[in-house]
Amino acid sequence: MGQARNGRAEWFELSEEGWRRSNRARPLGQLVREALQNAFDQRASRVKVRLEEDEVRIEDDAPAGLARDEFAFTVFLGEKDTPPTWRGRKGRGLKEMIASSDRAEVETVGRTLVFDDTGRHVKPNTRRVGTCLKLFRRTSTREREDALQLLRLTLPPPGVELVINGRAVRPPRLKDSLEDCQLETVELHRGVERYVERAARVDLYHPRPGETPHLFELGLPVEPHHLPWHVDVQQRIPLAAERDAARDPYKRTLAAIILESLAPELSRQELSGAWVTEVLAHFTLGPEALEAYVAKVLPARAVLSVGPRMDDRARQLGAKVVDLRGMPLPAVEQLETIVESASTYVERMEGPPKDILVNPGPRAERFVGLVRCLSRELIGREVRVEFFERKARDPSAQVDAEYDRERRVLRVNMRGQVSLEDPLESRTLGIVLHELAHEAGDEHDFAFIDRLESFAGRALRCLVDRPDLLAPYASLKRRAG
Numbered sequence: 366m367g368q369a370r371n372g373r374a375e376w377f378e379l380s381e382e383g384w385r386r387s388n389r390a391r392p393l394g395q396l397v398r399e400a401l402q403n404a405f406d407q408r409a410s411r412v413k414v415r416l417e418e419d420e421v422r423i424e425d426d427a428p429a430g431l432a433r434d435e436f437a438f439t440v441f442l443g444e445k446d447t448p449p450t451w452r453g454r455k456g457r458g459l460k461e462m463i464a465s466s467d468r469a470e471v472e473t474v475g476r477t478l479v480f481d482d483t484g485r486h487v488k489p490n491t492r493r494v495g496t497c498l499k500l501f502r503r504t505s506t507r508e509r510e511d512a513l514q515l516l517r518l519t520l521p522p523p524g525v526e527l528v529i530n531g532r533a534v535r536p537p538r539l540k541d542s543l544e545d546c547q548l549e550t551v552e553l554h555r556g557v558e559r560y561v562e563r564a565a566r567v568d569l570y571h572p573r574p575g576e577t578p579h580l581f582e583l584g585l586p587v588e589p590h591h592l593p594w595h596v597d598v599q600q601r602i603p604l605a606a607e608r609d610a611a612r613d614p615y616k617r618t619l620a621a622i623i624l625e626s627l628a629p630e631l632s633r634q635e636l637s638g639a640w641v642t643e644v645l646a647h648f649t650l651g652p653e654a655l656e657a658y659v660a661k662v663l664p665a666r667a668v669l670s671v672g673p674r675m676d677d678r679a680r681q682l683g684a685k686v687v688d689l690r691g692m693p694l695p696a697v698e699q700l701e702t703i704v705e706s707a708s709t710y711v712e713r714m715e716g717p718p719k720d721i722l723v724n725p726g727p728r729a730e731r732f733v734g735l736v737r738c739l740s741r742e743l744i745g746r747e748v749r750v751e752f753f754e755r756k757a758r759d760p761s762a763q764v765d766a767e768y769d770r771e772r773r774v775l776r777v778n779m780r781g782q783v784s785l786e787d788p789l790e791s792r793t794l795g796i797v798l799h800e801l802a803h804e805a806g807d808e809h810d811f812a813f814i815d816r817l818e819s820f821a822g823r824a825l826r827c828l829v830d831r832p833d834l835l836a837p838y839a840s841l842k843r844r845a846g
């Protein structure tokens with residue numbers, strides 16, 4: 366080739382030994398993937414791969430075969446102007462496969478390029494279509510099995526038959542196709558790579574049993590990923606040097622696009638994966654996707670935890686308190702925009718204007734007397750009683766009674782279960798003891814349980830020691846009977 370146009374030819378010499386060593390070290394599946402890439406780019410309609418102990422063979426029927434001999438031996442030589450939908454780009458793949466072998470033959474239209482101990486030769490042949498690449502090298506059973514596992518994932522372009530070790534590769538079941546996904550990609554202009562944003566279709570497939578979901582570039586598996594499906598991007602993906610990994614920000618953007626478009630149709634299980642939390646931590650989702658996530662992943666009537674006291678109250682009022690402490694902050698902040706907090710919920714459920722004070726008159730006298738008597742005995746002070754009717758939108762906002770610590774008032778809901786006629790009825794007694802036990806705190810914590818137990822014990826003891834103490838509060842019926 367002589368002197369390059371910019372006059373800087375012959376600065377380097379390639380160490381063939383080093384080039385071979387680095388390619389020999391690459392996994393077999395990744396090397397063969399290069400041949401599939403080339404064949405698909407050249408519009409082959411049938412590609413056959415055979416992996417044997419001492420030979421790897423890839424044959425295609427691409428009409429023209431190899432356009433130039435140099436494509437097989439000049440490293441970094443390939444097509445120089447290619448669109449984002451073209452797979453090859455570095456001008457290396459074919460050379461890498463040959464370099465990884467002890468001996469190789471590229472049998473293409475009209476000639477065979479031979480690479481052996483004595484060097485490189487070209488001999489004529491009668492082949493009229495396609496290329497057969499024969500790589501002579503020993504491979505272990507394990508190497509071949511791993512390669513098969515990767516290559517069998519391949520999603521051949523529509524109408525292309527791919528046969529690996531005599532078995533046709535059938536595409537898995539399509540889940541969805543997302544049009545117009547804006548993603549970064551690579552164009553090649555005069556051999557120079559340019560990164561651009563471009564809209565592309567992304568196809569999702571259900572993995573076949575036993576398969577790990579992978580990210581694909583134009584039908585070829587790039588790397589395993591954490592999404593529940595195979596995801597095939599229909600344009601070049603910006604890849605790391607060995608072409609076996611995409612960059613993290615790219616993968617996140619892709620996951621966000623998929624989540625944004627599919628969330629309303631996904632199942633609870635599909636939405637519960639770590640990939641969703643990861644997206645929520647890095648991207649602001651639209652309201653529709655967020656709502657779908659909340660509706661499917663969080664329990665019905667979920668409210669966000671704010672602290673033990675409010676959480677407890679919200680639970681009493683029928684909410685399911687969810688604690689998002691394990692989630693990244695930006696994810697929590699997004700969920701907060703559509704899920705009520707425990708405190709907002711409580712406020713909404715028991716806003717003050719909904720209670721109407723009532724006066725039941727003499728009917729309540731014995732109950733009021735009982736509360737006074739018990740409070741004197743148990744907390745050493747008299748507690749007043751107030752009656753109300755609660756109008757609440759939500760039936761679970763109804764309570765039997767509540768205790769106002771500041772005013773030292775036991776408030777009884779006339780729609781609750783307190784019996785004014787029979788204050789010594791067991792449930793009513795229970796409610797009174799429960800509310801009096803709130804004298805020292807609103808929470809239902811262990812201290813509360815201790816207090817309640819002590820009140821119950823002391824009340825029983827009273828009955829034993831002073832049987833007459835509670836007698837005046839028994840129902841008339843009972844006294845008569």
Ligand SMILES: Nc1ncnc2c1ncn2[C@@H]1O[C@H](COP(=O)(O)OP(=O)(O)O)[C@@H](O)[C@H]1O
Binds near residue numbers: 399404427454455457
């Ligand atoms: N099976 C094939 N049939 C026809 N042409 C091929 C085939 N494989 C490779 N080529 C040609 O050889 C060139 C070099 O291939 P390769 O070394 O894999 O680099 P790249 O695919 O990155 O261009 C390709 O650009 C393509 O033009």
Ligand SMILES: [Mg+2]
Binds near residue numbers: 399403452453456458
């Ligand atoms: Mg290639």
